[in-house]
Amino acid sequence: MKNNAPAPGPDDLGLRFDVVDLIGRVGSHRHVEQSVVVGEQRIGNLAMTVPAGESIEVEAELESVVEGIYAGGTVRAHLTGECSRCLDPVEQDVIARIDELFSYPEKVKKDEEDDVVMLSGDEVDLGVLAHDALALEAEDRPLCSPDCMGLCPQCGKHLEEDPDHSHDLIDTRWAALTALLGEDATDEQTGTDAASTGEQAERD
Numbered sequence: 001m002k003n004n005a006p007a008p009g010p011d012d013l014g015l016r017f018d019v020v021d022l023i024g025r026v027g028s029h030r031h032v033e034q035s036v037v038v039g040e041q042r043i044g045n046l047a048m049t050v051p052a053g054e055s056i057e058v059e060a061e062l063e064s065v066v067e068g069i070y071a072g073g074t075v076r077a078h079l080t081g082e083c084s085r086c087l088d089p090v091e092q093d094v095i096a097r098i099d100e101l102f103s104y105p106e107k108v109k110k111d112e113e114d115d116v117v118m119l120s121g122d123e124v125d126l127g128v129l130a131h132d133a134l135a136l137e138a139e140d141r142p143l144c145s146p147d148c149m150g151l152c153p154q155c156g157k158h159l160e161e162d163p164d165h166s167h168d169l170i171d172t173r174w175a176a177l178t179a180l181l182g183e184d185a186t187d188e189q190t191g192t193d194a195a196s197t198g199e200q201a202e203r204d
């Protein structure tokens with residue numbers, strides 16, 4: 001686990017909760033719920049993101065334990081992206097699990113500092129957790145349907161719409177080749193046959 005120190009700036013989701021009432025009071029807990037509207041932050045992964053203007057909802061139980069403040073709950077979001085095969089719009093509703101212990105710095109041993117999330121001040125920042133949880137649940141290779149056939153590599157048409165169509169590649173290449181031969185032949189003032197083959201191909 002990496003050290004999720006609060007990152008102020010564009011990634012700050014404004015999901016900080018004051019836990020001063022829980023610090024040092026083992027066993028006490030509090031339920032928190034908050035909905036935040038996503039701005040320019042990129043929430044999700046490379047393929048699926050929460051569109052700006054949509055909100056994500058966080059719900060968690062904050063519990064005071066001996067080592068620190070434990071936060072357990074869920075984050076909900078609606079993500080959008082493109083089908084990785086045909087580029088059609090894809091939507092995904094995600095409910096991701098948040099599960100983190102914000103350790104009291106004095107309880108953390110020196111060699112463990114990089115592996116734990118430390119409580120900073122009197123607040124827990126669920127924004128980074130929500131961000132990471134959604135990134136994990138978001139589809140890496142979204143599909144509009146599990147059996148999406150994708151696009152025709154030649155003409156870009158949706159293959160579902162016309163699965164059996166084909167392009168006569170050999171003919172296209174042959175036409176280009178014979179056209180070239182035709183040009184050469186014309187340049188050299190020889191080979192009327194080759195030239196006429198070129199014309200023939202062009203008509204096809």
Ligand SMILES: [Zn+2]
Pocket residue numbers: 083084085086087088143144145148149150
């Ligand atoms: Zn598709």
Ligand SMILES: [Zn+2]
Pocket residue numbers: 152153154155156157165166167
């Ligand atoms: Zn095609």
